[in-house]
Amino acid sequence: MFVQEDVSTAEVDRLEAVHAPLADGVRALVEATIQTCVDEDEVRAVRAEVDALVARLRARRTDGPAGVHYNAEGRTWSWGNAVVGERNAIAPPLRVVRDPDDSVHADVVLGVQYEGPPGMVHGGVGALLLDHVMGVAASARKRVTFTGTLTMRYVRATPLGPVRVEARIDREEGRKVFVVATLADPDGVTVEAEGVFIVPSWAV
Amino acid sequence: MFVQEDVSTAEVDRLEAVHAPLADGVRALVEATIQTCVDEDEVRAVRAEVDALVARLRARRTDGPAGVHYNAEGRTWSWGNAVVGERNAIAPPLRVVRDPDDSVHADVVLGVQYEGPPGMVHGGVGALLLDHVMGVAASARKRVTFTGTLTMRYVRATPLGPVRVEARIDREEGRKVFVVATLADPDGVTVEAEGVFIVPSWAV
Structure with a gap:
């Protein structure tokens, strides 16, 4: 699962810039889920909306973990990593x-x-x-x-x-x-x- | 921030049952954000929807961390805990x-x-x-x-x-x-x- 990919560093950077903001949004949602005091019907309504977004993202997806990837130029990316993963909302992510x-x-x-x-x-x-x-x-x-x-x-x-x-x-x-x-x-x-x-x- | 609250255990359990499903939904969203292969416009569109849900949850919220609470019956709850918090999508949560x-x-x-x-x-x-x-x-x-x-x-x-x-x-x-x-x-x-x-x- 250390996988070499035939993709340029520029393209890796571009893809990262597309996906990282979604994870940033989900990080804010994690925080808001802890801190919210909206009424119970609104909590349930937001839950239903979250489920709908999950379904949209799962319309096309890989199975299993994200793994660690690298290209011929030595650019590595581990977008799912629990600490540094740019696509993992659990990760702060650490830089x-x-x-x-x-x-x-x-x-x-x-x-x-x-x-x-x-x-x-x-x-x-x-x-x-x-x-x-x-x-x-x-x-x-x-x-x-x-x-x-x-x-x-x-x-x-x-x-x-x-x-x-x-x-x-x-x-x-x-x-x-x-x-x-x-x-x-x-x-x-x-x-x-x-x-x-x-x-x-x-x-x- | 170990705060005693004047609330019955039954009410704590009920509130937990309202909020825990939202965190479960956000957990699924964390996973879907890592695994999704939908096209880039859809990633951006979902991001915008996530932002809107964050705004709805933030319409009324507490500032700061969730803390640890207990009532006169000895029921404790730490819904924001990073490992066991029922309202924290970072937590598995561990039971x-x-x-x-x-x-x-x-x-x-x-x-x-x-x-x-x-x-x-x-x-x-x-x-x-x-x-x-x-x-x-x-x-x-x-x-x-x-x-x-x-x-x-x-x-x-x-x-x-x-x-x-x-x-x-x-x-x-x-x-x-x-x-x-x-x-x-x-x-x-x-x-x-x-x-x-x-x-x-x-x-x-």
Whole structure:
């Protein structure tokens, strides 16, 4: 399911620009579904409209997950990914930036749909974002890695709102890549993480 | 934001039954947004309809996160929770069951929106579900806990589809509760987890 596609980068970008706004709209709908106080008949009426939209989108569709794709130019896309997928309304989506020293970071504003304790980011959502960004750091631009172990220390609760995830390779031993990372709010680090990522034998 | 509400359990159940179907519809829309192959004009048209539904739901709404609520009978509800929130389309939602020995488990089918590696559950989604279920185990029905540390060992990749999360208290030391847990697919354990959960001093 790592599938090479015969499609230009320009066309991939264009398709992404067509589909990403729909996912953005659905993200807003996720939030509105949590926050709405309209009356019960209106809730039921909107539900019926949502069902109708689902039917329209399903008129033509692929079965199964979106997978990971790439083209001959090295452009990759994983539009269904739970953290970075531009077509996945569950994903914030995170936009991971690689820094000149090969460390990576991502800034994102976490809305009400990522709540755990009242007003706070769900501890598991912190783990979700950290796992992903640490995996990107481990890949170091040039290889596939899988999560081996992941350890998180929760320094304090993370309020909903703007957060930053940072990760970098600490060291490597054979096919093991040791990554360190943090989740931070504007006041500083809230979660510290260490992970061991594995380079599969077919990739080295 | 742990808010006591003067509302009967029957009324809470009734409100949940009104709102949960809307979130279910939005869950289907999340999936359809990933899988659709309808033409580009139709994607844009559906986006416009989604925007209109968002506006209808926002006509009356609360600001901010949903929080955690309870009534005088001890019924609690956290409809916006990222893992179990009945009104949160990001949440599967997980339904956590407490067993007679106070261990807990949850069975859930993870759809395409939880993808990481092609066809596989995102490693961070495993962490998200484990964190939550371990927190429920730590609470042991009678107290609030926060995640202290969380360690996960990924035995192998977890395919999308049916999974089970199980967690139980291993031991306690003062305000620290040590919890062990697993994520499993129908063929067996895919992730092993250990966590230390903290009982805040205001709760003991």
